[in-house]
Amino acid sequence: MHINDAVFLEDLCPKFRLRQWRKSIHKFTGKSCIYCGKPSESIDHVLPRSQGGLSTTENCVPACLSCNGDKSDENALYWYRRQKFYDPRRAMAIRAWLEGDLRLALRLLQWANPNFQVRNTNYDNDEYKAA
Ligand SMILES: [Zn+2]
Secondary structure, three states, rough: HHHHHHHHHHHHOOHHHHHHHHHHHHHHOOEEEOOOEOOEEEEEEEEOOHHHOOOOOHEEEEHHHHHHHHHHHOOHHHHHHHOOOOOHHHHHHHHHHHHHHHHHHHHHHHOOOOOOOOOOOOOOOOOOOOO
């Protein structure tokens, strides 16, 4: 019965859960685009939904509208390699993210951008303030 209850709760408030989840994705990178470092305004599916990509944290990264729109339905890693702002450290970060290793991904992002502050705490804190 406990499993059924959990499913029921999830069905009850999917919009709330989706909003919280989207927020948490942006928080991981301090609201910066994983590809170019500009402010992230959207969530990008690394493996596009049209190619079977799922809406899971591993497949969804914070992206600015420019990157998200330009990438469109392409595979993110192939697309990213052709960009003039390509940075191998960010490419490694994206790979780590895809493998579900967010800690490594954030460390690589910090390496790529020394101004980027990794926030290891308060991911669940709605009072989070961007620097
Ligand atoms: Zn971008």
